[in-house]
Amino acid sequence: MSTYVYGIAASSHPSLPEDMGGVGDPPCPIRILKAGELAAIVSDAPEGLRPKRRDLLAHQSVLSEAAGGGSVLPMRFGSVAPDDSAVTEVLAERAEHYRERLTALAGRVEYNVKASHDQEAVLQRVVAGNPELRALIEAGRQAGGGSYDDRLRLGEMAAGAVQSLEEEDAAELRNLLEPTAEAVSVGPESTGWLANLSLLVSRDAAEEFVAAVEEIRKSHPHLEVRVNGPLPPYSFVEPGPAEPAASTTSTATHEE
């Protein structure tokens, strides 16, 4: 029977989730495998596991529970080892590395922030701040809508203006939130948002972070800011891809 792995923790972790159900239908019971100072949160791996809503949620719930009680390295969804001993072997082999990461992430949580524009408010804003664009609109209206080329020009200008505001707002969002975080990881772009940031925040600084978000919502009413957290530090398990907050500040400044 292969083994599904949720995350790695210290074996001294005070409240590893053992009475929970994990992935699978019916849910496979969570088990803890220990190897020296490390522990893996696992369950049996169900046959034909796919990224279904239920299973994604189960993965997240188990990790959320574990992270509530102490430092955890969350695995990406769908990690399956051939058997339990393969898991403990990996723990033993890379013990030093995992211990270092667990220590580095102790007392820290991830917040994921996504921002998008309120399209209507943003167009109003863009037109109000751009006399040329406004003139084009007025000219078009007087000409009964304007020619195809006129409309194309107007649309291109408006789209461009909205897009630069997106970039501006994305940079600003980052600049405003970064001081409350220890590290920042930029998520993939998509049509759904103009900024997708994960921030590693010390539990002690969580209040400060939440306050910074509130401040942004007030000062940027055309932005819709969605916050998810506190979460297990999915984006910060390896030191590589995420940048320390200090160095990213300078990058963000250059972008402006």
Place this chain on the structure above:
Amino acid sequence: MTVVPAQTGGGGGSSGLYDVLELVLDRGLVIDAFVRVSLVGIEILKIDVRVVVASVDTYLRFAEACNRLDLEAGPRKSPGLPDLVGEITESGARGKSKGALSGAAETISDAFKQAREEGQGEERPRPRRSTSARKREE
């Protein structure tokens, strides 16, 4: 749902699950010695929106949205605007992208769609303008 504790604060809220599942699927520790289940069909998040935005169709829709703006309204005077403005803007600015993306988007497993609905269901109602609410539902 344990995913989104209330600590996000007063106006915090969260459209929840969808945003979190992105992290569950795309981040987190990967160990070479372990196999990962196939995620074919749900790698939808890395499409660059810019490619999609720069099209004639998008420009024309932006123009239409501009032409429906109330030029006398200040940038903050949004709540009173007719819904139509929002609708057109939606179908313009985002509609095109949606079309181009739909091939990929349709392959999202039920997981994401259901999760998103669930997230919304559990979301506390927020004083949002109807346009943005509509957008999220798309």
